[in-house]
Amino acid sequence: MKKRLLATLLCAAMAVTTLAGCGSDNSGASGNTADSGQTAQQSTDTGNGGQAAANASTEANLVFAWWGNQTRQERTEAAIDLYSQQNPGVTFDAQPAAWDDYWSKLATSAAGNSLPDLIQMDYSYLEQYVASGLLADLTPYVDNGTLDVSNVPKSLLEAGSVDGKLYAIAAGVNAPSLLYNKTLMTELGIEVPDNMTIAQFEDICKQVYEKKGIKTDLPYGASDNYLPYLARANDVTALFNKDEKKMNMSDSTPLVDYFQVYQDGAEQGWVIGTDIHAELQNNSVEQSPLVFYSSEASQAWCAFFWSNQMEAMQKVADEKGIEIGITTWPSKDPKKSNFLKPSQFFSVSRDAGANEEAAVKVVDFLTNSVDANNILLGERGVPASSVVADAISPLVSETTQEVTRFINDVVSPNCSAISPAIPDGANEVYDESNKLVDKVLNKEIDAKTAAQNLFDKGNEIMASK
Amino acid sequence: MGKKKQTLHHILNTESAAGVICTLPFTIGFLLFMIVPMGISLYYSFCDYNILTPPVFSGLKNFQKMIHEEVFWTSVKVTFKFAFISVPLRLVFALIVALLLFRSTKMTGIYRAMYYLPSMIGGSVAVAILWKRLFALDGVVNKIFMAFGMKEPISWLGNTKTAIWTLIILAVWQFGSSMLIFLSALKQIPVSLYEAAEIDGANKWQQFWKVTLPLLTSTIFFNLVMQMINGFLAFTQSQIITQGKPADSTLFYTVYMYQQSFQFGNTGYGAALAWVMLAIIALITWLLFATKKLWVYEGGF
Known part of the structure; x- marks a missing residue:
């Protein structure tokens, strides 16, 4: 009898400690919030x-x-x-x-x-x-x-x-930046100009591919960056119309340029395909094909990033003895596309x-x-x-000085105002766009179809918000 | 005060007190961390909820959206394909290995531990990353095939036809827990049955089909139900290795649910997806139970 009572009490004690264990955390947290509410109010x-x-x-x-x-x-x-x-x-x-x-x-x-x-x-x-x-x-x-x-x-x-x-x-302060393998471009004698048009850019892509077998890394899983950038060149500064719950354009034409680059790359063979990207983490500096590759077929001469990522990219590139250069993302109208953010x-x-x-x-x-x-x-x-x-400024690395020069001398004099912040639903549309890029890269659909699909699907998604 | 003490004493001395108090930590945990969240999720499934702002009741909208959503049906197809291929394969594999390890030798213990290991670590992120490397363009799998004369490496993860199979093979590789259950069931089959069969002139093959397999059916059934449920809920492999790519060919239902809930801010829709999954699993389990009497032997030995 006594034994059973003791056992019960012991169990009870155990239970209480366990509960107190998680309980104290809780009460502490809620206590904090209550405090904080007051503090915030007071201040x-x-x-x-x-x-x-x-x-x-x-x-x-x-x-x-x-x-x-x-x-x-x-x-x-x-x-x-x-x-x-x-x-x-x-x-x-x-x-x-x-x-x-x-x-x-x-x-x-x-x-x-x-x-x-x-x-x-x-x-x-x-x-x-x-x-x-x-x-x-x-x-x-x-x-x-x-x-x-x-x-x-x-x-x-x-x-x-x-x-x-x-x-x-x-x-x-930041600006969209094409980071590229300067060492390689010097070796090949190719000049990479600032404010390139898409035609100039594709021409370089072709040359590098023909001479060296090294490819081009177009933005992958990153429609949120390059899609609006190219749409800006078509005078679409905001892709989404939050109030009317639709895409902010009358038809799919402003979206075609974006998919066209991928189609050209796939047809001419110079783009890094879905097979290689399947193994990489998207938009990671450390895993960019610019610095992370096992052969020419998985190497890229350039990558689409932001100016503040150049420092980190150069650090990784140092291990391979590559010097990184910086320029603007290609666009048919760089002044309209470019912005500081x-x-x-x-x-x-x-x-x-x-x-x-x-x-x-x-x-x-x-x-x-x-x-x-x-x-x-x-x-x-x-x-x-x-x-x-x-x-x-005297302490920063050469790379950061280069970035400052790029922002002040290249982008600032030749850019337009930043696009408005994205509304709810935008990320879903961008994800859809990423899937369509896959299809274009695998030559399942052409750029016009992809743009049309994105326009339709985008309207559908925005309408559901 | 004295009376109160008396009652407390009384309560603590009743038959069920020890049991109730001992299970209290679990019961409270279960209520707090299972039942309450499930209730909340059920409520969310009828709401417009984008995770950042408070939910707004929207009736059946989320469920109606599902029917029209192409990706939803793709993810259902992918998940069914994955579960219906990987689970039977895993069970067959588990049974074969269990039969091999059944005979005890000095090494049996070590082998059993070794074969069980993948199921302990198989669901982990580390193994998923390892798997991704194995099937990479310059990974071991391609190296082996190329050593045997294949010219170009195959992009296992980038091809819509092969990507799902890398995930299925990973699932089959994690056969350990089913194997252990098979092993213990095999041990329970009385030796006398085999002796009787032998006297009747049955060879090993016939013994397996006529004695072992029928007596294992209840274990097979148990494994099938458990693994089916696991198969439908698989998440880590797809999330880490392929993220549903290429072209949604490996988009498991749970990954779709995760994307909708946390990446696209359709948390209410995500909750609705979770409840539909619950219904699907309940239905499959019910179907399995309904076929039980057709093929499962539940008599004694």
């Missing part, structure tokens, strides 16, 4: 954080999520380590991810009310996130001096604002709660601290703060 009500904020900033564990390559990961982690040293009590939980995974992960955390405190945000997603109330308004912190934006150009602040409120601080932003999430002030301080650190940027060295793009950009 917005009073205009400055006051005491609550001071308390919050002394001790915090900040979750910081970003997408990007290996170089970015190393430098960002070094920079936040420096911050932890200077601000004892502030620790970081770094969560780097690849671009594709990053947004699924972020959306899931948003649904679970557990967004990272600090978020690296992209221009194309900013509007959706603000509309859903997922980002903290940074304007009060600018007003009370926690966040210093005095050296950030007005245009970049506007890009990070929605309806007059600041939600995101630009980390740098804030490479990415730093935002503070709604779920930061009690950590909000602490997170804003880190954004200020990353934006204004010369020490931090001496580590980051413009890897995310030319720094937004002009003071910081000047301070680090």
